[in-house]
Amino acid sequence: EVQLVESGGGLVQPGGSLRLSCAASGFAFSDHYMDWVRQAPGKGLEWVGRTRNKANSFTTEYGASVKGRFTISRDESKNSLYLQMNFLITEDTAVYYCVRTTWTQPRLYGMDVWGQGTTVTVSS
Amino acid sequence: DIQLTQSPSSLSAFVGDTVTITCRASQINRNYVAWFQQKPGKAPKSLIYAGSSLQSGVPSRFSGSGSGTDFSLTISSLQPEDFGIYYCQQYDAYPLTFGQGTRLEIK
Numbered sequence A: 001e002v003q004l005v006e007s008g009g010g011l012v013q014p015g016g017s018l019r020l021s022c023a024a025s026g027f028a029f030s031d032h033y034m035d036w037v038r039q040a041p042g043k044g045l046e047w048v049g050r051t052r053n054k055a056n057s058f059t060t061e062y063g064a065s066v067k068g069r070f071t072i073s074r075d076e077s078k079n080s081l082y083l084q085m086n087f088l089i090t091e092d093t094a095v096y097y098c099v100r101t102t103w104t105q106p107r108l109y110g111m112d113v114w115g116q117g118t119t120v121t122v123s124s
Numbered sequence B: 001d002i003q004l005t006q007s008p009s010s011l012s013a014f015v016g017d018t019v020t021i022t023c024r025a026s027q028i029n030r031n032y033v034a035w036f037q038q039k040p041g042k043a044p045k046s047l048i049y050a051g052s053s054l055q056s057g058v059p060s061r062f063s064g065s066g067s068g069t070d071f072s073l074t075i076s077s078l079q080p081e082d083f084g085i086y087y088c089q090q091y092d093a094y095p096l097t098f099g100q101g102t103r104l105e106i107k
Helices: none
Strands: A003-007 A010-012 A018-025 A033-039 A045-051 A060-062 A070-075 A080-085 A094-104 A107-114 A118-122 B004-007 B010-013 B019-025 B033-038 B045-049 B062-067 B070-075 B084-090 B102-106
Touching: A003 A094, A018 A033, A018 A094, A018 A118, A033 A070, A033 A080, A033 A107, A045 A070, A045 A080, A045 A094, A045 B084, A060 A070, A107 B033, A107 B045, B004 B084, B010 B019, B019 B033, B019 B084, B019 B102, B033 B062, B045 B062, B070 B084
Parallel strands: A010 A118, B010 B102
Antiparallel strands: A003 A018, A018 A080, A033 A045, A033 A094, A045 A060, A070 A080, A094 A107, A094 A118, B004 B019, B019 B070, B033 B045, B033 B084, B062 B070, B084 B102
16 A cells, blocks of 8 residues: 655744654655645645655755755655755744655656645744 | 636535536646645545546546646536545646645535
């Protein structure tokens, strides 16, 4: 069974740091792009960033609101995705979802599997 | 950035009805548009990719279409479990962006 399980959320003060993890199972992790998407309380979905697959050298992309503060990484030996969040601000308060993206010819399915999410609250 | 505008913002329909949600992109070159369903307190679920292709396991009453900058999601023979918020998303260009969502209520 394909599964994504996020962890690491919690309460952090403004200016602080937090690292989220996402454990992947049931599929060939290295073959897939992986995304982080967040959702502030009562709001819509916002793309945070992406790491590409092994064939594309695990390169990364970020949304403007987090670029320079957040870093996405992955550990193929642990089938895990990470989101290092620094210089957190109150606007970063959200549920953070780990999302699998299938993007290898001919399987260009986009975002196809979502984790259950982990909650980050930035508050003093 | 590509802006996505969904309409309507909310709608209400009866079981058995057919409903359509539209998503207009400010600009887009390819039909890399996806649709997601989200129920309260749950993670989004992927429904449609590439404008009109069904993700694995999604019921055939869901369909997508579109061309140019206008895309739509149609749900035929509405079922009680189809309530929730529906989002479109473009993955034609970075940054990836989502529409603001359409809330569907079952009467």
